[in-house]
Amino acid sequence: MSEQDREREEFLRVARTARDAAAGLAPLPRAAKDAALHAIADALVDGAARIVKANETDVARARENGTPEYMIDRLSLSAERIAAIAEAVREVAALPDPVGETVRGNVLPNGLELRQVRVPLGVVGIIYEGRPNVTVDAAALCLKSGNVAMLRGSSSAYESNSVLVTVMQEALRGTDVPADAVQLVPGTSRDSVKHLMRARGLVDVLIPRGGASLINSVVEESTVPVIETGVGNCSVYVDAAADLDTALDILVNSKTQRPSVCNAAETFLVHADVADEFVPRALAALKEKGVTVHGDERIRSFDGDVVEATEDDWYAEYLSLDIAARVVGSLDDAVAHIRRYGSGHTEAIVTTSQSAARRFTALVDSAAVMVNASTRFTDGGEFGFGAEIGISTQKLHARGPMGLPELTSTKYVVTGDGHLRGA
Amino acid sequence: MSEQDREREEFLRVARTARDAAAGLAPLPRAAKDAALHAIADALVDGAARIVKANETDVARARENGTPEYMIDRLSLSAERIAAIAEAVREVAALPDPVGETVRGNVLPNGLELRQVRVPLGVVGIIYEGRPNVTVDAAALCLKSGNVAMLRGSSSAYESNSVLVTVMQEALRGTDVPADAVQLVPGTSRDSVKHLMRARGLVDVLIPRGGASLINSVVEESTVPVIETGVGNCSVYVDAAADLDTALDILVNSKTQRPSVCNAAETFLVHADVADEFVPRALAALKEKGVTVHGDERIRSFDGDVVEATEDDWYAEYLSLDIAARVVGSLDDAVAHIRRYGSGHTEAIVTTSQSAARRFTALVDSAAVMVNASTRFTDGGEFGFGAEIGISTQKLHARGPMGLPELTSTKYVVTGDGHLRGA
Numbered sequence: 001m002s003e004q005d006r007e008r009e010e011f012l013r014v015a016r017t018a019r020d021a022a023a024g025l026a027p028l029p030r031a032a033k034d035a036a037l038h039a040i041a042d043a044l045v046d047g048a049a050r051i052v053k054a055n056e057t058d059v060a061r062a063r064e065n066g067t068p069e070y071m072i073d074r075l076s077l078s079a080e081r082i083a084a085i086a087e088a089v090r091e092v093a094a095l096p097d098p099v100g101e102t103v104r105g106n107v108l109p110n111g112l113e114l115r116q117v118r119v120p121l122g123v124v125g126i127i128y129e130g131r132p133n134v135t136v137d138a139a140a141l142c143l144k145s146g147n148v149a150m151l152r153g154s155s156s157a158y159e160s161n162s163v164l165v166t167v168m169q170e171a172l173r174g175t176d177v178p179a180d181a182v183q184l185v186p187g188t189s190r191d192s193v194k195h196l197m198r199a200r201g202l203v204d205v206l207i208p209r210g211g212a213s214l215i216n217s218v219v220e221e222s223t224v225p226v227i228e229t230g231v232g233n234c235s236v237y238v239d240a241a242a243d244l245d246t247a248l249d250i251l252v253n254s255k256t257q258r259p260s261v262c263n264a265a266e267t268f269l270v271h272a273d274v275a276d277e278f279v280p281r282a283l284a285a286l287k288e289k290g291v292t293v294h295g296d297e298r299i300r301s302f303d304g305d306v307v308e309a310t311e312d313d314w315y316a317e318y319l320s321l322d323i324a325a326r327v328v329g330s331l332d333d334a335v336a337h338i339r340r341y342g343s344g345h346t347e348a349i350v351t352t353s354q355s356a357a358r359r360f361t362a363l364v365d366s367a368a369v370m371v372n373a374s375t376r377f378t379d380g381g382e383f384g385f386g387a388e389i390g391i392s393t394q395k396l397h398a399r400g401p402m403g404l405p406e407l408t409s410t411k412y413v414v415t416g417d418g419h420l421r422g423a
Numbered sequence: 424m425s426e427q428d429r430e431r432e433e434f435l436r437v438a439r440t441a442r443d444a445a446a447g448l449a450p451l452p453r454a455a456k457d458a459a460l461h462a463i464a465d466a467l468v469d470g471a472a473r474i475v476k477a478n479e480t481d482v483a484r485a486r487e488n489g490t491p492e493y494m495i496d497r498l499s500l501s502a503e504r505i506a507a508i509a510e511a512v513r514e515v516a517a518l519p520d521p522v523g524e525t526v527r528g529n530v531l532p533n534g535l536e537l538r539q540v541r542v543p544l545g546v547v548g549i550i551y552e553g554r555p556n557v558t559v560d561a562a563a564l565c566l567k568s569g570n571v572a573m574l575r576g577s578s579s580a581y582e583s584n585s586v587l588v589t590v591m592q593e594a595l596r597g598t599d600v601p602a603d604a605v606q607l608v609p610g611t612s613r614d615s616v617k618h619l620m621r622a623r624g625l626v627d628v629l630i631p632r633g634g635a636s637l638i639n640s641v642v643e644e645s646t647v648p649v650i651e652t653g654v655g656n657c658s659v660y661v662d663a664a665a666d667l668d669t670a671l672d673i674l675v676n677s678k679t680q681r682p683s684v685c686n687a688a689e690t691f692l693v694h695a696d697v698a699d700e701f702v703p704r705a706l707a708a709l710k711e712k713g714v715t716v717h718g719d720e721r722i723r724s725f726d727g728d729v730v731e732a733t734e735d736d737w738y739a740e741y742l743s744l745d746i747a748a749r750v751v752g753s754l755d756d757a758v759a760h761i762r763r764y765g766s767g768h769t770e771a772i773v774t775t776s777q778s779a780a781r782r783f784t785a786l787v788d789s790a791a792v793m794v795n796a797s798t799r800f801t802d803g804g805e806f807g808f809g810a811e812i813g814i815s816t817q818k819l820h821a822r823g824p825m826g827l828p829e830l831t832s833t834k835y836v837v838t839g840d841g842h843l844r845g846a
Contacts, residue, residue: 023762027785108807112796119788121818200642204818219623220646225819246841253843339446361836362450365542373535373839382844383835384531395544395627395832396648397820409818412806413784416796418669420676421805 010186011195015123015150015202021180022122022148028176030097033144036177037093040143041086043171044136047163048079054163055132062130062156075130075157085136092140095386098405099146113415118408120146122204125185125196126389127218129210130154135164139182141389145407148181150203152196155188197222205397209390212317227397229390232262232345233317234375237334237360239351240271244278246372247350248285254348254375256289260319262391263346263378267314267324269334272298275327282325291321298327314341331356335363342366344393346378367393367400433609434618438546438573438625444603445545445571451599453520456567459600460516463566464509466594467559470586471502477586478555485553485579498553498580508559515563518809521828522569536838541831543569545627548608548619549812550641552633553577558587562605564812568830571604573626575619578611620645628820632813635740650820652813655685655768656740657798660757660783662774663694667701669795670773671708677771677798679712683742685814686769686801690737690747692757695721698750705748714744721750737764754779758786765789767816769801790816790823 001009025033044051055077062072098118105115124147126138135151142149153161165184172179185192196203200223208218212231219226236254238247254265270278275298283303286293293299294313295306306325313324314337328334331349338347348370349360357371368378378401380388385403392398398406424432448456467474478500485495521541528538547570549561558574565572576584588607595602608615619626623646631641635654642649659677661670677688693701698721706726709716716722717736718729729748736747737760751757754772761770771793772783780794791801801824803811808826815821821829 023786023788026788106807108805112800114806116823122788223643225648225817227819243841249841249843257844357838363446365446365449365545366834368835368837371836371838373837373842374844376844377535377837377839377842378835382531383537384529394648396650399832400539400835409822411789412791412801412823413794414791414796414800415780415794416800418666418672419796419800420672421680421797421799 004191007187007189007191008195011192011199012202014183014186015199017180018123018148018150018183019202021178022120024178025143025148025181026099026120026122026146028146032176033097033146034093036172036175037089037140037143039171039175040136040140040168041089041093043167044082044086044089044164047167048082051082051160051163051167052077052079054159057159058157067156071130075132075160077132077160081133085133088137089140092144092387095144095404097144098408101405103410110419111416112419115413116410117413118405119411121407121409123148123150123202124407125150125152125199125203125206125224127152127193127196127206127208127210127214128154129214130156132157132160132164134209135161136168138389139165139168141387141404141407143177143181145404147407148183150183150185150196152185152193158188194221197224200224207390227390227392227402228394229392229402230262231317231343231393232264232391233266233315233341233343234263234346234348235267235269235338235342236265236348236350236375237328237331237338238268238270238274238278239331239349239353239356239360240273241353241356242271242274242278242350243352244274244281247278248281250348250350250372250374251282252285252289255286255291255323256321257374257376259321261376262317263376264319265323265348265375266316266318267326267341269326269328269337271331271334272327272329279327286323289321291323293323293325295325296327299325317343331359332363335360338364338366345391346370346375348373348375367391427614430610430612430614431618434615434622435625437606437609438622440603441546441571441573441606442625444601444606445543447601448566448571448604449522449543449545449569451569455599456520456569457516459595459598460512460563460566462594462598463559463563463591464512464516466590467505467509467512467587470590471505474505474583474586474590475500475502477582480582481580490579494553498555498583500555500583504556508556511560512563515567515810518567518827520567521831524828526833533842534839535842538836539833540836541828542834544830544832546571546573546625547830548573548575548622548626548629548647550575550616550619550629550631550633550637551577552637553579555580555583555587557632558584559591561812562588562591564810564827564830566600566604568827570830571606573606573608573619575608575616581611617644620647623647630813650813650815650825651817652815652825653685654740654766654816655687655814656689656738656764656766657686657769657771658690658692658761658765659688659771659773659798660751660754660761661691661693661697661701662754662772662776662779662783663696664776664779665694665697665701665773666775667697667704670701671704673771673773673795673797674705675708675712678709678714678746679744680797680799682744684799685740686799687742688746688771688798689739689741690749690764692749692751692760694754694757695750695752702748702750709746712744714746716746716748718748719750722748740766754782755786758783761787761789768814769793769798771796771798790814
């Protein structure tokens, strides 16, 4: 057997184990799942030294490879960070259990009782980058929602992830939850991702968490259904009827409060009627925060430091202190710009006009539309979901921040007393 | 330009037209959509002669090709059938509009108003077989839910479908709904399906309606998200605690009331404790209805006419007067059989035991689980949805009968008065 075949066999073995564990996990009541989550949290704290030691191997290799310092920081674990990760697991335990919730229910005219109830998805594959905290977060959210997690983190964190999963599995052995309910995809090769993407029938959904290129390649190659997450080219539109102080605050907050995340603004659009008054103030405020503005001709006419915007800038998810800027002739022109270049994540309008707010929210087709609020609010925590597995930018199944209910499907339970169909 | 390139260009032109139409259709209120549906219904009745003429071309070609009579029947249109199709369009107009419904809403601790509202999916691609009534049904359901339909029917019905779409587009010209809101995928080649499956970014979802091989090939090749529909290997489990008269009625109804549809039973499982009493009665009743039973050794011991069941029989979706039959040692064995061989559509238990019903509904992971009712009830009409675009057998987005709400996504509308994020 070739090395490739061997790896594929090993993947299938793990995936079938996951499938069986899913059958055992799905019907467990909340108390059993919460007890298991607390056991995991305890085991992480107890195993901190062992986890840190494995992590040091990953970190040392990353340094040898010349990995940039901000990525080393994401990769690094300490006893303190592990304690925080364990605390997050306890917070997941405290959330309500979505499984079993009756989504709708009624008695049909013929007397059949119809109930649509939430059930786990089954086996959830998660593909993510070099942040070992995601290994635990994702496993905890999946477990709470009755799903088995098949985790495929970055190869740069493989040692850390292996130990984290081992510690979690060991913790589960003393609980009612099957130890196999948390699984690491074996191997670090490119093929191991491929196996996961082709495991239709064994894996129920794939959630890639990472940059646009990772997500695109998963969508292209996967036969398992995919939930796209997290690419955000968000925009702030300053309407003709905006309160300009409010607009300035929202623009600066949306761009600079945390520029590296998907709900940070990457574009601002300003109505021509207020451009002369607003743009100079905006450019000054952004400059003060260290932001480089990539503007159209009109924006550039206000300040020689504005860089010329190219077509690529309108599409860009900078994730840095850069923003694209354009003057538009109308609200509808702003909507047309967003429709063409946006990623469907979050768009904000700043306006005092009720009719402008109504039209913008009706016409903009994004996961979240903000009226007089920062784009940074699109977040499971801010929305009160208690936890978030990602922010979906697709329209099927889940859109926007995904909490525990978004990790479930439903089934219909129909109860009769010998009902037969006539026609 | 090669013929292939030309066809691809033509497809992209139509798809972009559909995308633009979707932007115009999405914000329209119910009254505009209902008026358009009534205009379509009127136009179908008025255009019946023209539609029947085009249909005659398809039917004549199908006869030349030696198409079986039951398929010719599905393909054929008459003035009477067209009137019934038009009536179904009026019934869709009478259904509530799912778009704009607030799915959840609350005020966050910081005063932000959060609303999750239903919005159309956008452009919905439908791939289906030689039933021209689906052309109109699917277009009407999409239009009512604010979606543009991109229709790709069987090439055998291309003339009929072309005229039906033309008649619908002409009808829309006198309404507020864009005429391009109903589109036929151009061409009849295999490539034209491929273009649809690769139109990610232009088409929001694909719904294949047809046999397992069509659905599998779409899932394999599509980069557009797919909703799988309609493959049903449904089973009836007769529990040790079943009322056997009820069990007999449900088994016969599930199998024979309409054998050609996806919610007909294809397997029956009977608990060993009642096999001696139940199986002979079941075999006699099924024989009387002309059903061929494919049984395991125990079932065959009751009647020499029972055919030996192979592994393939347990997986089979016969859609005919055939059924696979097996004696199981326990309810859990029945569940294990279903988990291994079922298609996740509908399973029924017949039992008088509350605990057996509770365990079966908890453990069986199918779109619908019936207790003391025929599998034939899994149907959008029976469930009171008023209409059905298909029955989803996948877990993502929609599961079970899909009505109008299942043709929508949601977006979050968040309203503040200058809210900024602090941390």
